[in-house]
Amino acid sequence: MIDDSARYKDLRILVIEDESFSRRIICGLLRQIGFNLIEEASDGEQGFRETLRTRPQAVLCDIHMEPLDGLGYLSKLRDYAGPEIAATPVIFLTADKQQETVISAKQLKVDGYLVKPVSLASLKQRLDALLKFHNLI
Template sequence: MKRILIVDDASFMRLAINEALVNSGFEVAGEAEDGKEAIEQYKLLKPDAVTMDITMPVMSGLEALKEIMKLDPNAKVLMISALGQDTQVKEAILNGAKSFIVKPFQEEKVVQVLNKILES
């Protein structure tokens, strides 16, 4: 069973992603509300993949992505962004993110893209 770390500052988004993953047979390894917490959780939990919001307080998803990629060059991070964050999405991909999804998203899409990332 693949273990996923969910990172988003909005609790309702974490809940939606959590439900989608659990319903599709994933295990939610943990959750984080900001980039700083995401890095700590990544070190602690060593998940198979991460869903990472871009815009968060304390530390952005982009900054967290860069740190996680330094810790683990093979990390599989799926960025989740709001519309109109194209520049940040490009930067995320250049910094090692495996894919991205735009909010509002369909739950099946998150599952589909995560499966694809985990298989690669």
């Protein structure tokens, strides 16, 4: 069987998560999938700066963070003047499954929504669908 992890090795992914333990787990899962270029940020404001600096092909983002939460990050990203940056694919990875939050995320054009704790299989499946949709793999 051919190892398909090679197709991820040159793709940059950004993890925005305020809890360092959760961030380490997510980064570990991404490494198991085959990602090598993993950037990290601890809140939406730092995440936005990292998005501009590193230009990731995908972002995994928590919702509840201070001072700028995930919804604020996504709003700022989608409103950015540069269309290439504004269209950066974002998957929310959060414990929040309240209907209002999901609706707000959809209104901001989130690309995916996974509820924590997330399994390796579900994370890989969602990322594969997203990256194929954007012709990145």
